[in-house]
Amino acid sequence: MSAATDHSLFAHGSGLRRRRRVNRAVELSSTVAALLAVAVLLIVVGSVLLKGLGALSLHFLTTPTALFGETGGGISNAIIGTAIIVAIAAAIAIPIGLLVAIYTTEFAPPRIAHPVRFVLDVLNGVPTIVTGIFVYGLIVVPQGNQSGYAASVALAIVMLPIVARTAQEVLELVPLTLKEAANALGIAHWRTTVRVTIPTAAGGLLTGALLAVARVAGETAPLLLLCSIFAPGNLTDPSQGLASIPIFIFQASESPSPTAHTEAWAAALILIAFVLLLNVVARVFYARSRQRMEG
Amino acid sequence: MESGALIAPVLRARRNRKDRIGDPLLRGLSGLAAAVAVAAILGIAYEVIDVASPAISKFGIGFVTTNDWNPVTGRFGAAPFLYGTVVTSGIALLLAAPLSIAISIYLTELAPRRLRRPVATLVDMLAAIPTVILGLWGILVLGPFMRDTVEPALKSVLGFLPIFSGDPSAFGYLTAALILTIMITPIITSVTREVFETVPPELKEGYYALGATRWEMVRRVVLPYSRAGIVGASILGLGRAIGEAIAVAQVIGGAYAIHTSLFHTGGTLAAQIAAQFAGATSQLQKASLAYLGLILLVFAVIVNVIARVIVRRGRLPEAEFTPTEVEAL
Amino acid sequence: MSKIAEQARQLSSQQVPAGTARPQVPRRDRGNVELAGLNAWYGANHAVKGIDLGFDAGLVTAIIGPSGCGKSTMVRCINRMHEEIAGARAEGHVRLDGIDLYDPAIDVVAVRRHVGMVFQKPNPFPTMSVLDNVTAGLRLTDAGKGEIEDRGREALVEAGLWEEVSGRLKSPGAGLSGGQQQRLCIARALAVEPEVLLMDEPCSALDPVATLRIEELIGELKKRVTIVIVTHNMQQAARVADTTAFMLGGELVEVGPTERLFTNPDNERTEQYVTGKFG
Numbered sequence: 079m080s081a082a083t084d085h086s087l088f089a090h091g092s093g094l095r096r097r098r099r100v101n102r103a104v105e106l107s108s109t110v111a112a113l114l115a116v117a118v119l120l121i122v123v124g125s126v127l128l129k130g131l132g133a134l135s136l137h138f139l140t141t142p143t144a145l146f147g148e149t150g151g152g153i154s155n156a157i158i159g160t161a162i163i164v165a166i167a168a169a170i171a172i173p174i175g176l177l178v179a180i181y182t183t184e185f186a187p188p189r190i191a192h193p194v195r196f197v198l199d200v201l202n203g204v205p206t207i208v209t210g211i212f213v214y215g216l217i218v219v220p221q222g223n224q225s226g227y228a229a230s231v232a233l234a235i236v237m238l239p240i241v242a243r244t245a246q247e248v249l250e251l252v253p254l255t256l257k258e259a260a261n262a263l264g265i266a267h268w269r270t271t272v273r274v275t276i277p278t279a280a281g282g283l284l285t286g287a288l289l290a291v292a293r294v295a296g297e298t299a300p301l302l303l304l305c306s307i308f309a310p311g312n313l314t315d316p317s318q319g320l321a322s323i324p325i326f327i328f329q330a331s332e333s334p335s336p337t338a339h340t341e342a343w344a345a346a347l348i349l350i351a352f353v354l355l356l357n358v359v360a361r362v363f364y365a366r367s368r369q370r371m372e373g
Numbered sequence: 374m375e376s377g378a379l380i381a382p383v384l385r386a387r388r389n390r391k392d393r394i395g396d397p398l399l400r401g402l403s404g405l406a407a408a409v410a411v412a413a414i415l416g417i418a419y420e421v422i423d424v425a426s427p428a429i430s431k432f433g434i435g436f437v438t439t440n441d442w443n444p445v446t447g448r449f450g451a452a453p454f455l456y457g458t459v460v461t462s463g464i465a466l467l468l469a470a471p472l473s474i475a476i477s478i479y480l481t482e483l484a485p486r487r488l489r490r491p492v493a494t495l496v497d498m499l500a501a502i503p504t505v506i507l508g509l510w511g512i513l514v515l516g517p518f519m520r521d522t523v524e525p526a527l528k529s530v531l532g533f534l535p536i537f538s539g540d541p542s543a544f545g546y547l548t549a550a551l552i553l554t555i556m557i558t559p560i561i562t563s564v565t566r567e568v569f570e571t572v573p574p575e576l577k578e579g580y581y582a583l584g585a586t587r588w589e590m591v592r593r594v595v596l597p598y599s600r601a602g603i604v605g606a607s608i609l610g611l612g613r614a615i616g617e618a619i620a621v622a623q624v625i626g627g628a629y630a631i632h633t634s635l636f637h638t639g640g641t642l643a644a645q646i647a648a649q650f651a652g653a654t655s656q657l658q659k660a661s662l663a664y665l666g667l668i669l670l671v672f673a674v675i676v677n678v679i680a681r682v683i684v685r686r687g688r689l690p691e692a693e694f695t696p697t698e699v700e701a702l
Numbered sequence: 703m704s705k706i707a708e709q710a711r712q713l714s715s716q717q718v719p720a721g722t723a724r725p726q727v728p729r730r731d732r733g734n735v736e737l738a739g740l741n742a743w744y745g746a747n748h749a750v751k752g753i754d755l756g757f758d759a760g761l762v763t764a765i766i767g768p769s770g771c772g773k774s775t776m777v778r779c780i781n782r783m784h785e786e787i788a789g790a791r792a793e794g795h796v797r798l799d800g801i802d803l804y805d806p807a808i809d810v811v812a813v814r815r816h817v818g819m820v821f822q823k824p825n826p827f828p829t830m831s832v833l834d835n836v837t838a839g840l841r842l843t844d845a846g847k848g849e850i851e852d853r854g855r856e857a858l859v860e861a862g863l864w865e866e867v868s869g870r871l872k873s874p875g876a877g878l879s880g881g882q883q884q885r886l887c888i889a890r891a892l893a894v895e896p897e898v899l900l901m902d903e904p905c906s907a908l909d910p911v912a913t914l915r916i917e918e919l920i921g922e923l924k925k926r927v928t929i930v931i932v933t934h935n936m937q938q939a940a941r942v943a944d945t946t947a948f949m950l951g952g953e954l955v956e957v958g959p960t961e962r963l964f965t966n967p968d969n970e971r972t973e974q975y976v977t978g979k980f981g
Contacts, residue, residue: 094811097586098811100586101589104591105483105588110475112479114472115495118555122499177403180403181403181406181407182407184403185399203612204616204674205617205618206618207618208646210646211421211663215421238410238413266396268396268399269395296503299618303650324503328623331508331623346506350503350506353503354501573825576825576827579821582781582818583842584812584814585814
């Protein structure tokens with residue numbers, strides 16, 4: 079058999095051509111799919127940016143919502159309300175979530191740790207509107223009115239599995255050698271946990287907390303049932319209804335008025351910026367904590 | 374420094390009163406926290422049943438199949454909303470699963486190394502968008518687009534099918550299904566991508582060495598290997614779609630009966646609760662809404678638990694925190 | 703081609719193949735491989751430097767050398783698997799019966815049908831049965847199901863595995879012992895009837911009994927395919943190979959009939975390696 083021009087060994091029969099075509103088609107579709115996902119993200123965020131930026135102004139941020147029939151309001155009360163509600167929810171959920179994680183990773187024998195993790199999974203799967211019904215029956219009915227506290231409790235329940243699960247995963251990553259070394263030095267278990275394990279895992283714990291906060295900052299369903307009616311004058315009292323950004327957006331989105339729509343976009347811009355910022359910060363912290371644990 | 378001097382303060386510390394109570398205290402506190410978590414789930418079940426009890430005792434199990442929702446006459450049933458939940462979540466899953474697999478293939482096999490992280494992050498960010506904002510976008514951008522472009526096109530080509538008959542409308546099952554698709558795709562993608570990354574490289578190599586194209590390798594090695602993970606991921610996405618109240622409430626239009634056309638307005642379990650609970654006029658209506666909540670709770674919990682069991686089996690030991698991970702937790 | 707390699711080729715082409723139990727005619731006209739100016743890189747790391755080497759049809763050639771000398775890399779260039787690694791590239795010519803496998807007109811997928819590979823760690827596909835494993839490469843073609851299964855069974859016979867698996871063709875491929883898995887991988891590679899079979903340390907993950915079986919198999923298979931075997935075990939090279947090539951630091955130091963290379967090498971570095979002074 080002679081020269082390099084004889085390719086009969088490798089003749090591209092129709093079989094190979096077809097296979098190449100199919101491969102090309104799949105590769106193209108996969109790329110298009112990825113582009114589609116990114117495009118949708120850019121379109122949604124872009125819409126919020128474009129339509130919301132115009133209405134955003136210092137006035138908008140510092141003025142409370144206009145009363146019924148009036149125009150020219152803002153979202154200052156909604157911002158404050160969301161801040162309070164989320165802060166209280168975090169104050170409840172983060173310590174409890176951390177403690178649950180400590181329990182399942184440090185103290186509980188497997189036959190207890192497993193069911194607890196299962197319960198956390200179930201809790202995570204509960205639709206947030208149903209959590210709203212729960213807190214409605216638990217707090218709003220006896221109290222007789224909606225309140226910021228009720229909203230915070232509901233959001234705390236939504237946050238709890240997230241905080242607990244992420245804390246658990248991070249705590250389990252703390253090298254066993256560290257804990258063993260402390261133990262060998264005669265240091266009590268609780269001290270090891272508080273002074274060694276938690277600080278080592280701190281970055282990851284913070285990440286989990288930030289992500290949980292980002293998750294509930296935009297959570298609307300429980301608020302509809304628990305904190306959607308509020309007195310315009312009430313800015314900071316959680317025992318009554320408080321304004322909130324998600325409810326503002328929801329109600330403005332359902333309104334027929336174009337002004338309301340513009341305001342909704344502007345509020346959405348604030349919310350999305352906050353949530354995305356938290357996500358970015360959480361990632362940075364996570365990367366740093368990974369370095370510390372591996373380095 | 375003398376070793377004795379180093380150890381002595383520690384040994385002394387052992388006898389400290391703080392330590393004697395410290396261990397049991399931490400154990401007790403954390404155990405209490407765990408008990409709170411358990412109490413929460415039990416409490417939710419109990420309370421929802423309690424709020425729903427007037428409706429449960431009045432309608433019984435027939436509620437599930439009653440195709441009526443009339444606050445005026447006081448006749449309530451779950452059928453229209455069960456139908457809506459199944460249709461919207463089902464379509465969302467049908468669209469999102471192949472899409473997610475395709476995106477995962479791109480991210481694990483096709484994308485240039487330097488693009489992988491950024492693109493994966495962008496897809497994950499889609500899951501971080503608060504659903505009320507997705508709903509807002511749905512009302513003001515997607516809805517009109519569906520009404521003016523997509524639905525008329527579907528109707529002209531496939532209008533002979535009952536699901537594509539009827540008048541195009543911005544609000545309805547189809548728009549809601551699309552919003553749900555956008556919501557659950559990042560979740561399914563994230564888990565699927567993780568599973569793809571666990572396929573041992575020597576298996577891929579072995580198949581390439583037999584003279585396979587990339588797609589052939591993915592089809593015969595990666596996908597079969599990842600089958601359980603893909604199923605688990607999809608069910609996870611389904612669970613998320615079932616429970617979504619806000620975005621769906623914003624774009625589904627709120628009708629109270631079963632409609633065959635996908636263009637028509639409708640309702641889902643979660644959306645109906647969101648739309649009517651706060652403004653319910655009678656105790657019976659509130660209770661009926663809570664009854665819807667009970668059905669939703671059972672549905673969602675079962676689906677989520679199944680999904681997590683399947684997914685956790687293949688879960689990598691490393692923690693990876695992204696918004697979709699948080700969703701997928 | 704270097705003078706040494708040319709001499710080695712002449713010598714090895716005069717060699718008479720060992721006596722055979724099966725009446726096979728050595729296929730001298732197909733399966734001749736020639737490397738010319740082969741270079742390979744991992745990023746900036748120049749791992750294979752200017753190799754000129756030939757592998758004769760019907761013979762077994764062993765590639766020996768200390769770890770890191772580039773022998774696996776070079777062999778992976780023959781079936782163009784090297785370029786699948788991110789950042790890796792290869793240049794030069796690999797001619798199979800005169801056809802340059804690196805010619806841009808040739809589809810790499812076609813190359814691998816003609817040059818098969820068996821890996822260090824047996825890698826049967828866990829989601830496929832034994833039969834599906836053997837026929838995995840065949841099912842990429844348009845051939846009919848019956849034809850494919852027949853050829854698969856034949857390949858199992860050729861790999862000496864038939865008796866052991868004939869009763870469990872449908873059971874999972876990964877459920878066999880290590881040695882059986884590797885013979886399954888050999889059968890899988892043989893099923894598509896390549897001209898050349900590359901074996902990258904095929905026995906290093908196996909026990910001595912399994913190793914021996916495969917070495918015997920190699921002796922039988924060489925009539926069917928040209929075999930290139932990478933091995934770090936010099937005794938193995940001495941047992942199975944007709945020709946041996948010694949590599950060091952990415953370069954080809956010496957190549958020649960196995961016995962001569964081990965007993966009376968031309969190059970001093972070769973002598974140091976085969977007498978165990980390093981590596």
